[in-house]
Amino acid sequence: MDVFSDPYNVDVYVTGFLWILKLTAASTVGALVLGVLLSAMRVSPVPVLRGFGAAWVNVFRNTPLTLIIFFCYFGLFSTLGFSVSDEIDLNNYWLGVIGLSVYTAAFVCEAIRSGINTVPAGQAEAARAIGMSFRQTLTMIVLPQAGRAVIAPLGSIFIALSKNATIVGTIGLMESSNAMKELINANGDAVIPIFLVFAGTFAVVLIPAGYGFGWLANRLAVKR
Amino acid sequence: MTDEALIVLESVNKWFGPLHVLQDVSLSVARGEVVVVIGPSGSGKSTLCRAINRLEPINSGTITFDGQPLAAEGRALAKLRSEVGMVFQSFNLFAHKTILQNVMLGPIKVRKEKQAVVRDRAMGLLERVGIANQAEKYPAQLSGGQQQRVAIARALAMQPKALLFDEPTSALDPEMVGEVLDVMTSLAREGMTMVVVTHEMGFARHAANRVVFMADGQLVEQAPPEEFFANPKSERARDFLSKILTH
Numbered sequence: 096m097d098v099f100s101d102p103y104n105v106d107v108y109v110t111g112f113l114w115i116l117k118l119t120a121a122s123t124v125g126a127l128v129l130g131v132l133l134s135a136m137r138v139s140p141v142p143v144l145r146g147f148g149a150a151w152v153n154v155f156r157n158t159p160l161t162l163i164i165f166f167c168y169f170g171l172f173s174t175l176g177f178s179v180s181d182e183i184d185l186n187n188y189w190l191g192v193i194g195l196s197v198y199t200a201a202f203v204c205e206a207i208r209s210g211i212n213t214v215p216a217g218q219a220e221a222a223r224a225i226g227m228s229f230r231q232t233l234t235m236i237v238l239p240q241a242g243r244a245v246i247a248p249l250g251s252i253f254i255a256l257s258k259n260a261t262i263v264g265t266i267g268l269m270e271s272s273n274a275m276k277e278l279i280n281a282n283g284d285a286v287i288p289i290f291l292v293f294a295g296t297f298a299v300v301l302i303p304a305g306y307g308f309g310w311l312a313n314r315l316a317v318k319r
Numbered sequence: 320m321t322d323e324a325l326i327v328l329e330s331v332n333k334w335f336g337p338l339h340v341l342q343d344v345s346l347s348v349a350r351g352e353v354v355v356v357i358g359p360s361g362s363g364k365s366t367l368c369r370a371i372n373r374l375e376p377i378n379s380g381t382i383t384f385d386g387q388p389l390a391a392e393g394r395a396l397a398k399l400r401s402e403v404g405m406v407f408q409s410f411n412l413f414a415h416k417t418i419l420q421n422v423m424l425g426p427i428k429v430r431k432e433k434q435a436v437v438r439d440r441a442m443g444l445l446e447r448v449g450i451a452n453q454a455e456k457y458p459a460q461l462s463g464g465q466q467q468r469v470a471i472a473r474a475l476a477m478q479p480k481a482l483l484f485d486e487p488t489s490a491l492d493p494e495m496v497g498e499v500l501d502v503m504t505s506l507a508r509e510g511m512t513m514v515v516v517t518h519e520m521g522f523a524r525h526a527a528n529r530v531v532f533m534a535d536g537q538l539v540e541q542a543p544p545e546e547f548f549a550n551p552k553s554e555r556a557r558d559f560l561s562k563i564l565t566h
């Protein structure tokens with residue numbers, strides 16, 4: 096483990112995982128907000144909104160994430176001139192967040208939509224019968240119950256998101272997989288230890304996170 | 320009871336695909352009247368009840384409530400629904416809300432009433448249906464009979480002009496039917512306008528002002544309960560009564 100006694104290398108490692116953390120945090124928020132909106136569109140009585148939701152899911156769920164991230168950089172930024180920050184790292188970071196969010200939102204949408212199907216039709220009927228609007232019925236009665244029903248699958252989606260965040264390395268951000276590549280390039284004699292440390296870091300954080308989601312799913316389950 | 324009609328259905332038709340579930344049904348319910356709808360399964364009674372607050376849209380005919388024709392969708396329909404309480408066969412209490420929250424939700428979110436005012440009224444209603452001590456529990460922790468009484472309190476919290484009951488006791492264990500019917504009977508005595516779809520002939524006899532008999536999507540006959548049970552006019556009603564009253 097000589098590699099990690101060098102403070103420079105430790106800095107590369109820490110910076111890499113900090114980027115992953117930031118990418119995951121911002122994209123989780125983005126994907127959750129977008130995904131809930133999309134699922135609301137997909138069950139709305141307005142055909143245009145339903146079509147928009149379905150199109151979003153079909154396009155982004157079936158496009159490789161690498162392509163989407165590439166498009167954010169080469170399409171949005173290089174060609175169309177869409178820039179979020181003058182600082183290259185921050186710009187790449189936000190382009191990555193956009194790509195990860197629109198991609199993950201498609202999966203979040205489908206998870207929540209399957210959650211909506213677990214809510215008995217009588218719940219929405221009872222809400223409408225006391226005079227609630229479509230929006231009130233959805234946001235106060237249906238979505239809260241649907242969300243609780245799909246905490247476990249949402250957990251899987253966010254765990255996948257944190258690993259997918261490494262793809263942002265392909266557009267130059269020094270996140271963990273880029274950091275690993277750099278360390279391996281400089282320390283050809285320590286490939287296995289470097290690999291194990293990076294893989295182990297993901298496992299150490301994500302395994303408890305998985306159990307955490309399972310615990311939360313049980314705790315918040317709606318009793319019927 | 321006055322003669323002014325609160326709910327009026329005129330020539331209402333409804334199809335489920337090829338199935339003609341409501342055939343030219345006309346019915347008028349006066350303010351303060353208790354109308355009990357009975358009939359064999361699949362006769363369209365529940366559909367009739369659900370059509371009154373447009374949980375089931377109809378294909379033709381008109382339904383007016385308190386002088387206003389039923390709106391198609393949107394705000395006007397939501398307002399009408401807030402004035403017509405509905406009690407379902409399967410209770411449909413909001414599973415993620417406590418009993419008290421269930422009762423308070425409508426007045427606060429739909430009517431925008433003040434929290435404190437609604438809380439007092441809700442507790443009063445829960446007291447009335449005998450569940451005040453369970454106010455902080457969740458629906459799944461209550462028995463069926465208790466849940467249905469909460470559902471009645473939830474409907475009453477909106478201070479409705481009429482109450483619709485869609486087979487309110489059909490999903491209950493036999494020993495819990497009485498507690499729900501007691502609440503309904505006391506409401507009927509107080510002059511609440513009620514449309515009740517039920518198989519409880521005892522309730523029909525002692526609480527109804529009028530019994531409406533439906534079969535095969537048609538409103539076959541209607542009469543005061545004493546008259547209907549003693550002397551049904553139609554063959555279909557005689558047949559129905561002979562099947563249920565001999566046991």
